[in-house]
Amino acid sequence: MRKTYKYRLYTCERNKHLVESIELASVVWNHFVALTRRYYEIYGEYPGYYALKKHLTKLKQRDKGHWYDLNSQALQNVIERLDQAYQRFFEIDSAGRPGFKKREKYTSFTLTQTGWKLLGGNRVRIQNHNYKFVKSRPIKGEIKTVTIKRDACGYLWICFSVEKEPPTPELPRTGNAVGLDFGLKDFLVTSDGDRIQAPEPLQESLEEVQDLHKKLSRKERGSNNRKEAKRRLAKKYRQIDNQRKDFHFKLARRLFSRYDVVCIEELNVGAMKELWGRKVSDLGFASFVKILEHVAQKEGKEVRKIDRWFPSSQTCSDCSHRYEDLSLEERTWTCEECGSLHDRDLNAARNVLERALSSAEAGVRPSGAAARVARSS
Ligand SMILES: [Zn+2]
Numbered sequence: 001m002r003k004t005y006k007y008r009l010y011t012c013e014r015n016k017h018l019v020e021s022i023e024l025a026s027v028v029w030n031h032f033v034a035l036t037r038r039y040y041e042i043y044g045e046y047p048g049y050y051a052l053k054k055h056l057t058k059l060k061q062r063d064k065g066h067w068y069d070l071n072s073q074a075l076q077n078v079i080e081r082l083d084q085a086y087q088r089f090f091e092i093d094s095a096g097r098p099g100f101k102k103r104e105k106y107t108s109f110t111l112t113q114t115g116w117k118l119l120g121g122n123r124v125r126i127q128n129h130n131y132k133f134v135k136s137r138p139i140k141g142e143i144k145t146v147t148i149k150r151d152a153c154g155y156l157w158i159c160f161s162v163e164k165e166p167p168t169p170e171l172p173r174t175g176n177a178v179g180l181d182f183g184l185k186d187f188l189v190t191s192d193g194d195r196i197q198a199p200e201p202l203q204e205s206l207e208e209v210q211d212l213h214k215k216l217s218r219k220e221r222g223s224n225n226r227k228e229a230k231r232r233l234a235k236k237y238r239q240i241d242n243q244r245k246d247f248h249f250k251l252a253r254r255l256f257s258r259y260d261v262v263c264i265e266e267l268n269v270g271a272m273k274e275l276w277g278r279k280v281s282d283l284g285f286a287s288f289v290k291i292l293e294h295v296a297q298k299e300g301k302e303v304r305k306i307d308r309w310f311p312s313s314q315t316c317s318d319c320s321h322r323y324e325d326l327s328l329e330e331r332t333w334t335c336e337e338c339g340s341l342h343d344r345d346l347n348a349a350r351n352v353l354e355r356a357l358s359s360a361e362a363g364v365r366p367s368g369a370a371a372r373v374a375r376s377s
Contacts, residue, residue, distance in 0.1 A: 001164040007133040009156040014129045018148050024070045026106030028078045049083040071115035108149040116146045133158050169299045177261035179353025181345045189345035191353040205240045206282050248288045252295040260301050263356035266308040304356045317350035
């Protein structure tokens with residue numbers, strides 16, 4: 001990931017060198033725009049980046065000796081920009097063909113490895129001249145490019161594009177894995193037997209929304225009352241969205257502070273809605289999974305998914321016997337094969353874990369009760 005640090009350069013006499021460089025870059029841009037257009041008229045195609053680059057070298061050696069005034073990477077960058085503009089033009093319908101730019105519209109040039117050097121503090125050397133910039137904050141990360149930019153007021157800016165360092169994990173490694181089963185009564189049940197409910201405020205808000213919807217439908221179309229009711233509803237929705245996100249984030253972090261691998265079933269929101277109704281979207285399982293994956297990536301942990309066709313509820317997590325007639329109302333059931341009494345959701349969560357780990361590498365072990373189940377099977 002890239003991040004850009006932008007600072008204003010102090011105005012001084014030497015800035016004219018930078019302005020000249022920008023102007024030279026704009027001359028090169030326009031030269032190559034003309035060239036690609038001529039080429040297209042003759043051959044009916046775009047010559048491509050490498051042909052342009054080769055041509056640039058030839059031009060410098062032949063009659064464009066003064067182009068040497070601009071750092072060779074900065075020159076190359078002009079062609080890269082043109083090439084990118086052409087790629088956009090080819091790929092995106094709405095993108096226009098790269099065109100000529102007036103002097104004042106071409107505003108920057110970019111250096112990569114050479115042609116610049118940080119001299120410590122707020123000083124920088126660019127193409128044999130020293131400059132100072134208003135260093136408002138320190139630069140963190142490895143600098144990949146340096147761009148000099150002129151704004152509409154004629155001020156010059158220096159932009160350092162850096163490779164952002166990957167986020168450092170904050171949560172501890174535990175070596176544990178867990179399986180989850182999503183539901184309505186309990187938002188989720190873990191294979192260790194933890195039951196997590198959606199927080200009260202969220203549930204209350206969801207009831208309020210139904211109320212507000214009813215009120216809205218009773219208001220007269222076009223009336224101020226209706227507008228007000230709509231505004232209230234929108235506000236409530238925003239509030240719910242925030243509450244939900246907050247709950248999801250906290251839960252994801254809580255899970256990954258105890259486990260390195262979280263195993264879930266591939267979600268089928270359509271089927272869940274059919275089974276459980278509208279409340280499924282209220283709880284936002286799909287967005288929870290996204291957040292779970294986001295936190296996992298940030299913390300160097302893992303979300304492992306099993307295929308959605310696996311009968312996690314109907315399979316006995318002790319002996320693998322399948323109870324096909326399990327109905328939705330049965331919250332508990334006894335396995336007729338081994339006699340185990342199962343809580344429906346806990347049993348499913350254990351199966352999800354086992355299924356996910358059966359393809360797992362060594363080094364991750366299920367924790368707690370599920371560990372005993374996994375080991376004994
Ligand atoms: Zn059994």
